[in-house]
Structure formats: C-alpha cells, structure tokens
Amino acid sequence: YYYVRDLLFLSTLDPAEHQQRVNRVQAAVKGRLSRPEAERKFMCTARAPWMNLSTRFASYKKNSDCIDVSDFRNIISVDEKNLTVTLEPLVDVGTITRYLVPRGYMLATTLEIEEATIGGLAMAVGMTTASHKYGLLQETVKEYEVILGDGKVIKVTKEGDYTDLYHAIPWSHGSLCLLLQLTLKIIPVKKYVRVDYRTIKTGLDDYCAEI
Numbered sequence: 001y002y003y004v005r006d007l008l009f010l011s012t013l014d015p016a017e018h019q020q021r022v023n024r025v026q027a028a029v030k031g032r033l034s035r036p037e038a039e040r041k042f043m044c045t046a047r048a049p050w051m052n053l054s055t056r057f058a059s060y061k062k063n064s065d066c067i068d069v070s071d072f073r074n075i076i077s078v079d080e081k082n083l084t085v086t087l088e089p090l091v092d093v094g095t096i097t098r099y100l101v102p103r104g105y106m107l108a109t110t111l112e113i114e115e116a117t118i119g120g121l122a123m124a125v126g127m128t129t130a131s132h133k134y135g136l137l138q139e140t141v142k143e144y145e146v147i148l149g150d151g152k153v154i155k156v157t158k159e160g161d162y163t164d165l166y167h168a169i170p171w172s173h174g175s176l177c178l179l180l181q182l183t184l185k186i187i188p189v190k191k192y193v194r195v196d197y198r199t200i201k202t203g204l205d206d207y208c209a210e211i
Contacts (some may be wrong), residue, residue, distance in 0.1 A: 015076045018088065022145075022153060025067055029178075030151040032065050041065045043149060045178060047090075053116055067178060072119075075099055075182065084142055085186050089119020089179040105186040108134040117177045121149055123172055132211065137184075138170035145181035153180065 015052060032040055046066035049058035072088035077094065079085070085107070093107075094114030100106050111121060111128045118137070122144075126137025134140060144156040144166065156162045156169065168176060200207045 015074060018074060018076060018181065021069075021071060021088075022147070025069060025147060025178065025180065026151050026153060028067050029147055029149070043067065043178075044087060045174065046071050052120070054111065069178065069180075072180065078103065078105070078186070080105075083186050083188075084183050086143075086183045087118060088180060089122075090117050090183055091119075093119050095123075100186060101189065101191070104188055104190075106189045107137075108140045108185040108187045109137040111137070118182060118184070122182055122184075123169060123174050123179060125171065134185075134187075136170070140185040141182055142185060143183040144169055144179060146177040146179055149178050 004093075029043070032043060042060070042062045042064045044066055046059055046061070046068045047070065047113065049056075049061060052058075069090070071094070072089040073095075075090065075091055076086040078100070083105075085096070085105075093111050093116050095104060096118060097110060097114075107118075109126060109128055109131060111126060116126075121137045122141055123138075128137070139142045141204060142157065145153065146156055146165075147153050153161060156166045158166050160166070165176065171178075198210065200210055
C-alpha cells in the first residue's frame with residue numbers, strides 16, 4: 001500500500017506544477033468574489049470532513065463555497081544547507097518521513113500518526129513526544145504560503161510583513177486563509193537510534209531534570 005502510494009505521490013508529481021495549482025486556486029477564489037455579495041457563501045476547502053482526524057460530524061461544507069485543494073500533496077524541495085523542507089499541505093506524516101529518512105533527515109517535530117497531514121498539524125495542534133525539545137509542529141515552520149480571502153497569495157514568515165498572521169495561523173484551523181505551501185525545519189538522523197532505559201523513582205522533579 002505505502003509503496004504504491006509513494007510511487008504515485010512522489011514519482012509522478014512535478015514540483016514545477018505547484019504554481020499551476022496555485023493559479024487554479026487563486027482563480028477559484030477570485031471567481032467567488034466576482035459574484036454578488038449576497039450570493040457568496042463562507043469559503044473553505046473541498047476536503048471531505050471524514051478525511052480529517054476528528055470525531056465530529058461536520059456538515060457546514062454543504063452550504064459553503066468549497067475550493068478544491070485535493071492535489072496539494074507534493075514535496076517541493078529539500079534544502080540541506082539550511083535544513084528545511086518545502087512541501088504542500090496535504091503531504092502526510094508517513095509520506096514525508098519515508099521521503100526524508102533515506103536522505104538522512106526527518107521533520108524536527110514528527111507526529112506518531114502517519115495519516116495526519118502536515119498542513120492540518122500546522123493549523124491545529126501538532127504536538128508529539130519530542131515537542132518538549134523542538135516545540136509544536138507550527139513552531140518549526142519557517143514560512144507559510146497562503147491565499148487570503150481576496151485572492152492575494154502571500155508568503156508569511158516570523159520576521160516578515162505578515163508576522164501577525166504567522167502567529168495567528170496556528171490554532172486557526174484554516175479559518176484565516178487557505179494554506180498552499182509550508183517550509184519546515186528538518187534535523188539530521190541516522191537509520192537507527194540508541195535507546196537508554198533509565199528508571200527514576202525519586203519523584204517528578206528528578207524525572208523532569210532527567211529529560
């Protein structure tokens with residue numbers, strides 16, 4: 001299953017097609033704005049609610065202007081000098097892990113759920129067992145590429161012109177903008193890790209000091 005999925009998503013997609021997908025989404029957003037205001041509905045992605053890692057039943061998309069972003073699942077590039085990877089939001093944890101590990105890297109914050117998408121984790125609560133060291137997943141994001149409600153595509157960084165949006169995107173669950181691309185921190189790893197098992201019986205303070 002994973003071999004076939006990775007073959008489809010990692011071998012047949014051309015990173016140069018990213019801009020074409022962005023142009024298509026931008027045209028859809030601007031097309032919505034061309035309608036009279038009374039005819040516009042709330043805007044969201046067309047991704048089916050059952051595909052989310054959530055137990056709730058969401059029906060709001062039936063009465064919304066849904067934008068198709070289903071093909072935003074490509075890994076764009078790896079920058080080994082700056083230790084970052086750039087990818088589209090529907091790349092999931094399993095796919096990026098199988099892509100990076102053979103190259104000697106992994107995401108600094110890697111969730112233990114393969115089906116979780118990187119975009120979803122960045123806009124929600126991307127927490128993992130290594131978060132005490134590297135932070136939540138959104139804290140490892142160097143840059144967001146997003147499209148606003150007016151159809152404008154912008155790059156969002158911590159120190160750039162949209163620093164307020166950079167801090168607001170996490171926990172927003174996609175309510176502020178549509179995510180098109182992310183650049184995240186990666187760390188060097190080896191194929192195997194040595195694990196030391198230590199028993200601590202002297203209390204919570206000693207446990208916290210140990211980790």
